[in-house]
Amino acid sequence: MTVISISSEVLDEVVATRRDLHAHPELAFEEVRTAGVVERRLAALGYEVRTGIAKTGVVGILRSGRPGRTVLLRADMDALPIEETNSLPFRSTVAGKMHACGHDTHVAILLGAARVLMERRAELAGTLVLCFQPAEEGKGGGREMVNAGVLGEPRVDAAFGLHISSNYPTGVIAWRPGPFFASSDSIEITIRGRGGHGASPHESIDPIFTAAQFITSVQQVVSRNVSPVEPAVVTIGSIHGGTTHNVIPDSVHLLGTVRAFSAEVREAMSERIERVLSAACRGTGAEYDYEYLWRYPVTVNDAKETALVAEVARDLFGEGRSIQGERTMGAEDFSFFLERVPGSYFLLGASSSPETSKPHHNASFAIDECALESGVQMMVALALEAPRRS
Ligand SMILES: [Zn+2]
Numbered sequence: 001m002t003v004i005s006i007s008s009e010v011l012d013e014v015v016a017t018r019r020d021l022h023a024h025p026e027l028a029f030e031e032v033r034t035a036g037v038v039e040r041r042l043a044a045l046g047y048e049v050r051t052g053i054a055k056t057g058v059v060g061i062l063r064s065g066r067p068g069r070t071v072l073l074r075a076d077m078d079a080l081p082i083e084e085t086n087s088l089p090f091r092s093t094v095a096g097k098m099h100a101c102g103h104d105t106h107v108a109i110l111l112g113a114a115r116v117l118m119e120r121r122a123e124l125a126g127t128l129v130l131c132f133q134p135a136e137e138g139k140g141g142g143r144e145m146v147n148a149g150v151l152g153e154p155r156v157d158a159a160f161g162l163h164i165s166s167n168y169p170t171g172v173i174a175w176r177p178g179p180f181f182a183s184s185d186s187i188e189i190t191i192r193g194r195g196g197h198g199a200s201p202h203e204s205i206d207p208i209f210t211a212a213q214f215i216t217s218v219q220q221v222v223s224r225n226v227s228p229v230e231p232a233v234v235t236i237g238s239i240h241g242g243t244t245h246n247v248i249p250d251s252v253h254l255l256g257t258v259r260a261f262s263a264e265v266r267e268a269m270s271e272r273i274e275r276v277l278s279a280a281c282r283g284t285g286a287e288y289d290y291e292y293l294w295r296y297p298v299t300v301n302d303a304k305e306t307a308l309v310a311e312v313a314r315d316l317f318g319e320g321r322s323i324q325g326e327r328t329m330g331a332e333d334f335s336f337f338l339e340r341v342p343g344s345y346f347l348l349g350a351s352s353s354p355e356t357s358k359p360h361h362n363a364s365f366a367i368d369e370c371a372l373e374s375g376v377q378m379m380v381a382l383a384l385e386a387p388r389r390s
C-alpha cells in the first residue's frame with residue numbers, strides 16, 4: 001500500500017478552509033471571495049497563478065521540469081441559492097445561499113493537495129494544472145473554462161475531478177469507466193390555442209387540454225422510442241396556464257428536463273419530443289414554440305484513467321474502499337473537460353450518520369469532515385502517479 005500521510009497541520013488547514021468557504025457561499029460566476037482565497041494560497045505556495053478565467057476561475061501551474069504528462073485536477077467553487085437550515089458553528093452567513101452540494105470541500109481538498117504537492121515537488125513528474133472553476137451548478141462554468149483555453153496551454157493530457165457524496169460511506173472512492181453521470185438538457189414549450197368561454201370549448205382551441213395530451217404522451221419517448229436497456233428521463237417540471245375556472249386561456253407554458261446516457265439517445269430525444277408535441281397540437285389545432293436547450297453532455301470516463309483512479313484508491317485505502325459506483329441521472333459539467341481529454345470523474349463518500357446522509361441540494365445537507373483527508377490523499381496520489389503513466 002502507498003502511504004500519503006497528511007500532517008495534522010495540513011489537515012487542520014483543510015478543515016478551516018472548508019468551514020470558512022462554507023460560511024461564505026457565493027453563487028455561479030460570483031465566486032470573487034472564494035477565487036481570492038484560492039489565488040492567495042496558490043501564490044503563497046509558489047504556483048504560477050492565472051486568474052479571471054471564465055470570470056472567476058483560477059488555475060495554478062506547477063512544472064516539475066521532468067518528463068511526464070500534463071495532468072489537470074479540478075475543483076468547482078460555486079454554492080446554491082438555498083437557505084441553510086443547519087445550526088453548525090460555520091453555517092452560511094449569507095441569507096439564501098448555501099454550499100449544499102459540497103463544492104466548499106472540493107476547493108479545500110484541492111488547496112490541501114496543492115500544499116502537499118509543493119512540499120513533495122521533488123517527487124513530481126510532468127506538469128500539474130490545478131483548476132478551480134466557477135459555476136458548476138447549471139451555468140456551465142466548466143464549458144467556459146474549456147472555451148477559455150484551460151486545456152490548451154500547457155496542453156493537458158489527462159484530467160481528474162472528484163465530487164464529495166452523501167450517497168457513499170466516509171472515505172469510499174466510487175469510480176466507473178464509461179458513462180457515469182447523465183446528460184442534462186432543458187425544454188421550453190409554449191402551446192398556443194385560442195381562448196374563450198369554458199362553457200363553449202368547441203369555439204376555442206384549448207391549450208390546457210393540448211398540454212395534458214402532450215404531457216401524457218411524451219413518456220412514450222422513453223418507453224417506446226429509447227431502447228429498454230438505455231436509461232433516459234423526460235420530466236415536465238413546470239406548467240403554467242389559465243387564470244380562473246371558466247376561461248380557456250390563449251396559451252400554456254411548460255418547462256422540462258431531459259436526461260440520457262449516450263450522445264445518440266440524447267440527440268434522438270430532442271427530435272422525438274418535438275414529434276409528440278407536434279402530434280398533440282395537430283390533434284387540437286394548437287400551435288407551439290419548442291426550444292431544446294443543450295446543457296451538459298454525458299460525463300464519460302476514460303477506461304484507462306478510471307483504472308488508474310481505482311488502482312490509486314485501492315493502493316491508498318484497500319480493496320473495500322475502492323468500489324465501482326452506480327450510474328446517476330444527475331449531471332456534471334466536468335463532462336466538458338472529458339469531451340476534450342481523457343480523464344476520470346469519481347466520488348468521495350462522506351456519509352457516516354443520518355445527518356450526513358441527506359441528499360445534495362437539501363437545505364440541511366452536511367458532510368462528514370473525516371472524508372477530507374481521503375480526498376487530499378487521492379488528489380496527491382493522482383498528481384504523483386498520473387504524469388508517469390502513458
Ligand atoms: Zn450540485
Ligand SMILES: [Zn+2]
Pocket residue numbers: 101102103136163
Ligand atoms: Zn456538485
